[in-house]
Amino acid sequence: xxxxxxxxxxxxxxxxxxxxxxxxxxxxxxxxxxxxxxxxxxxxxxxxxxxxxxxxxxxxxxxxxxxxxxxxxxxxxxxxxxxxxxxxxxxxxxxxxxxxxxxxxxxxxxxxx
Amino acid sequence: xxxxxxxxxxxxxxxxxxxxxxxxxxxxxxxxxxxxxxxxxxxxxxxxxxxxxxxxxxxxxxxxxxxxxxxxxxxxxxxxxxxxxxxxxxxxxxxxxxxxxxxxxxxxxxxxx
DNA sequence: TTGACATATTCCTATATCGGCATATGATAT
DNA sequence: ATATCATATGCCGATATAGGAATATGTCAA
Numbered sequence: 001x002x003x004x005x006x007x008x009x010x011x012x013x014x015x016x017x018x019x020x021x022x023x024x025x026x027x028x029x030x031x032x033x034x035x036x037x038x039x040x041x042x043x044x045x046x047x048x049x050x051x052x053x054x055x056x057x058x059x060x061x062x063x064x065x066x067x068x069x070x071x072x073x074x075x076x077x078x079x080x081x082x083x084x085x086x087x088x089x090x091x092x093x094x095x096x097x098x099x100x101x102x103x104x105x106x107x108x109x110x111x112x113x
Numbered sequence: 114x115x116x117x118x119x120x121x122x123x124x125x126x127x128x129x130x131x132x133x134x135x136x137x138x139x140x141x142x143x144x145x146x147x148x149x150x151x152x153x154x155x156x157x158x159x160x161x162x163x164x165x166x167x168x169x170x171x172x173x174x175x176x177x178x179x180x181x182x183x184x185x186x187x188x189x190x191x192x193x194x195x196x197x198x199x200x201x202x203x204x205x206x207x208x209x210x211x212x213x214x215x216x217x218x219x220x221x222x223x224x225x226x
Numbered sequence: 227t228t229g230a231c232a233t234a235t236t237c238c239t240a241t242a243t244c245g246g247c248a249t250a251t252g253a254t255a256t
Numbered sequence: 257a258t259a260t261c262a263t264a265t266g267c268c269g270a271t272a273t274a275g276g277a278a279t280a281t282g283t284c285a286a
Contacts, residue, residue, distance in 0.1 A: 001243030075204025091188025115271030
């Protein structure tokens with residue numbers, strides 16, 4: 001067997017640094033492919049391919065507009081990553097732990113309302 | 114060029130689901146290899162190999178004790194993942210955002226003290 | 227010393243990358 | 257219709273897997 005495909009889930013999609021940079025470059029806005037090519041300085045095919053992977057796992061969403069494609073980040077797709085890693089976050093700062101617990105509790109409240 | 118090696122950083126090491134399960138299985142305690150083999154039901158060589166990857170990026174630490182090796186999780190190694198993904202966490206719950214901001218502020222305070 | 231136990235390492239094969247390059251698809255303007 | 261712009265896709269190469277099986281290394285016990 002080989003390595004888990006990059007399109008399996010958010011964890012695998014985001015493992016590649018170039019793809020994280022892509023997500024960072026899109027940020028909170030809506031960005032076009034050529035804009036990303038310019039910002040990151042990598043080839044257009046590479047940008048399109050990376051975006052295809054991110055799209056496959058729902059991390060980015062596209063809107064067609066003529067010959068342009070406007071990409072935006074769908075943060076919710078990263079929630080599984082955040083959830084998993086948050087379990088271990090309490091290790092590096094005890095002060096933050098208490099607030100972290102509070103967050104979890106509040107989220108639970110909100111979920112069960 | 115090929116895919117980024119799994120031992121490159123925490124992102125790549127943790128992309129594989131089996132390795133995340135391994136980390137979960139160790140949890141907060143200190144666990145032996147054979148104990149993990151038993152808990153996860155995967156072969157001993159696989160467990161050792163996965164642990165080697167996790168060790169390479171500092172996610173787990175080992176303590177030798179006779180013919181046993183006690184593994185424990187080093188959550189700090191997951192901080193980069195947590196930090197990166199936290200940027201996008203504010204998307205999925207506005208109530209949590211304000212507390213998230215507070216967390217960042219408190220951490221900054223703590224860091225600069 | 228020898229055997230059993232705990233863990234790590236090596237060899238193997240199939241597979242899925244990433245990046246470069248070329249090309250296809252699709253839309254707009256002239 | 258045709259040229260151009262914006263984006264996606266295909267083919268290629270080298271490479272690093274994950275898992276299985278076998279084996280090596282290291283430690284303890286009798």
